[in-house]
Amino acid sequence: MAYTELLYSVVEGVATVTLHRPEKLNAFTNTMMRELHQVFDEIDADDNVRAVVMTGSGRGFCAGADLSGGGDTFNDGSLSTDSQSKFRRDGGGTVTLRMFKCNKPIIGAINGPAVGIGATMTLAMDMRLISSAAKMGFVFTRRGIVPEACSSWFLPRIVGIAQAQEWVMTGRVFDSQEALRGGLVRSIHEPEDLLPAAYALAKEIVENAAPVSVALARQMMWRMLGAPHPMNAHRVDSRGIQIRGRSKDVQEGVMSFLEKRPAVFTERVTTDLPDIFPEWEEPEFF
Numbered sequence: 001m002a003y004t005e006l007l008y009s010v011v012e013g014v015a016t017v018t019l020h021r022p023e024k025l026n027a028f029t030n031t032m033m034r035e036l037h038q039v040f041d042e043i044d045a046d047d048n049v050r051a052v053v054m055t056g057s058g059r060g061f062c063a064g065a066d067l068s069g070g071g072d073t074f075n076d077g078s079l080s081t082d083s084q085s086k087f088r089r090d091g092g093g094t095v096t097l098r099m100f101k102c103n104k105p106i107i108g109a110i111n112g113p114a115v116g117i118g119a120t121m122t123l124a125m126d127m128r129l130i131s132s133a134a135k136m137g138f139v140f141t142r143r144g145i146v147p148e149a150c151s152s153w154f155l156p157r158i159v160g161i162a163q164a165q166e167w168v169m170t171g172r173v174f175d176s177q178e179a180l181r182g183g184l185v186r187s188i189h190e191p192e193d194l195l196p197a198a199y200a201l202a203k204e205i206v207e208n209a210a211p212v213s214v215a216l217a218r219q220m221m222w223r224m225l226g227a228p229h230p231m232n233a234h235r236v237d238s239r240g241i242q243i244r245g246r247s248k249d250v251q252e253g254v255m256s257f258l259e260k261r262p263a264v265f266t267e268r269v270t271t272d273l274p275d276i277f278p279e280w281e282e283p284e285f286f
Helices: 029-045 091-101 117-124 152-158 161-170 176-181 191-208 211-223 230-245 247-260
Strands: 006-011 012-019 051-056 106-110 127-131 136-137 174-176 187-189
Touching: 006 029, 012 029, 012 191, 029 091, 051 191, 091 117, 106 117, 106 191, 117 136, 117 152, 127 176, 127 191, 136 176, 152 161, 152 230, 174 176, 187 191, 211 230, 230 247
Parallel strands: 012 051, 051 106, 106 127, 127 187
Antiparallel strands: 006 012, 136 174
């Protein structure tokens, strides 16, 4: 599929998604939003993709929403709020919800400024690596708006409520060291070392882990963040262990360990992914 504001490639099982408006520091647009939906559909449909690395073109990751519309950038033209059905969906939120549903692990390589949606879209990634030259910011209160992209759900779960409140209420832009101290990113790298480090992490998954197990484990971790009791996890674990315990992948995983050789997993996400979440229902918008 052709993209105009993204670059997309797949090499040795790792997909690279690059936000590509370098002249605008990859500022987020409706076109970029639509293309991110499309690229994650393409990723999930391709069994050759085993992991995803996301980064930005040029010196920025994503400078937030494109503000070229001026003061009306966020104005949909309607002042009526008498019915919730009249609210339109936040575009950034539709992107992070699509990333949340992805069956492949997503690794962020934050190469430069990441503010607003540029910061919140990274929250639906599984691991975030950052350049020593990059800065991040949840700047919404400084623009008179509120956090978006489901970040009020993601951010406190990643960094804790106190750190999330500080960053959101002040709206300040902070450096890579503060991002690391706050638990937002996994590691800091010099600019030239960032992508190699992200690819090394992706390849560790590709070369060692069963794709179906990775897909299930990813959803188990994310979905159980909102579960009210560990029994919810116990039910899911029990189904997963029983169903996967009968699989060819488990036979291969055990025998490769006993025979001291690399495993060759043959089951694929598109055809062999079991449903171990029968109670899970995605809420409707309104």
